[in-house]
Amino acid sequence: MRVEPIFQNRTEAGKRLAERVKQLVRDPDALILALPRGGVPVGLELARALNAELDVFLVRKLGLPGEEELAIGAIASGGVRVLNESLIRELQLSPALIDQIAAREEPELKRREALYRQGRPAIAAHGRTVILVDDGLATGASMKAACQAVRVQQPKRLIVAVPVAAQETCWEFQRLADEIVCLATPEPFMAVGIWYEDFEQISDEEVQRMLKEARSLAPQSPGSA
Numbered sequence: 001m002r003v004e005p006i007f008q009n010r011t012e013a014g015k016r017l018a019e020r021v022k023q024l025v026r027d028p029d030a031l032i033l034a035l036p037r038g039g040v041p042v043g044l045e046l047a048r049a050l051n052a053e054l055d056v057f058l059v060r061k062l063g064l065p066g067e068e069e070l071a072i073g074a075i076a077s078g079g080v081r082v083l084n085e086s087l088i089r090e091l092q093l094s095p096a097l098i099d100q101i102a103a104r105e106e107p108e109l110k111r112r113e114a115l116y117r118q119g120r121p122a123i124a125a126h127g128r129t130v131i132l133v134d135d136g137l138a139t140g141a142s143m144k145a146a147c148q149a150v151r152v153q154q155p156k157r158l159i160v161a162v163p164v165a166a167q168e169t170c171w172e173f174q175r176l177a178d179e180i181v182c183l184a185t186p187e188p189f190m191a192v193g194i195w196y197e198d199f200e201q202i203s204d205e206e207v208q209r210m211l212k213e214a215r216s217l218a219p220q221s222p223g224s225a
Contacts, residue, residue: 006164006184009198010038010135013163013183014045017133020181021161022049027129033057033150035142036112037202038135038192042163044210046133047217054214055123056207057132057150058113059142060105062098064091074145075102075109077122078152082145115204116211125153132158132177136192137165140172147176164195 007013030052034043040056047054062073062083072093073083081102088098132146143160150158160173161181166189173180186195193199 003186003190003194005197006186006195007197009196010041010202011045013135013196014042015049017042017161017163017181017183018046018049020183021046021131021159024179024181025050025129025131025159027157030129030131031055031123031125031155032131032133033125033146035059035132035134035146036116037204037207039133040202040207040210042135043133044214046131046161047214051217052131053123054211056112056116056211057146058109058116059145059149060109061142062101062105064093065097065101071139071141072098072101074141075105076142076145076149077109077113078149080145080149080152082141082148084139084141112204116207118208125150125155127154127156129157129159130155132160134162135164136195137162137169137173137182138189138192140165140169143173144176147173164192165189 030050032043032047032052032054034040034054034056036056043054059074059076061071064070064072072087075081130150134143137143158177159179160177164184165182167185167187170180170182170185
């Protein structure tokens with residue numbers, strides 16, 4: 001089945017998403033939290049448009065061994081773990097195996113946190129309008145973990161914003177976030193990457209560069225380093 005891409009690349013998708021989000025968010029203290037790596041170029045465009053701070057929010061998908069693209073859950077900063085319970089029951093996965101998969105992903109979560117932050121503390125989300133951003137949602141496992149972890153910080157308002165997503169996943173986020181902003185919900189969805197003409201992997205170096213650029217653009221809050 002041949003599909004026509006909706007977006008040229010993540011930057012173009014971010015610009016289009018920013019136009020929609022600007023209509024919704026008037027808060028001068030909004031905070032953009034992007035899921036690395038693919039969410040960062042999208043988040044940078046939102047940060048530009050809203051003159052807002054940008055930070056990364058670290059989440060690692062828990063992939064089924066041998067079928068890593070099949071997410072059985074995700075882990076996020078702060079020790080949060082979100083599991084796809086129905087899929088785990090269907091596959092009859094043991095708690096020991098799930099612990100083993102999570103243990104495999106935790107070092108990478110910590111490595112990226114250290115690499116991207118370079119000793120800077122995470123920007124506090126408490127009492128702020130937080131916009132969680134990624135380049136798209138298929139099952140949404142990583143974003144679900146992010147929502148749960150950010151909620152612990154008691155933001156004033158939690159918005160999930162993505163250029164493209166599976167329709168049923170969007171419906172799920174209507175109860176997980178205060179609002180969900182999604183530009184396109186094509187059917188059949190299949191995968192995030194097919195809706196982009198250019199879906200090249202983002203490098204760690206590019207993430208660092210984008211975060212540095214965002215820090216030079218946005219006014220820094222007292223909770224920032």
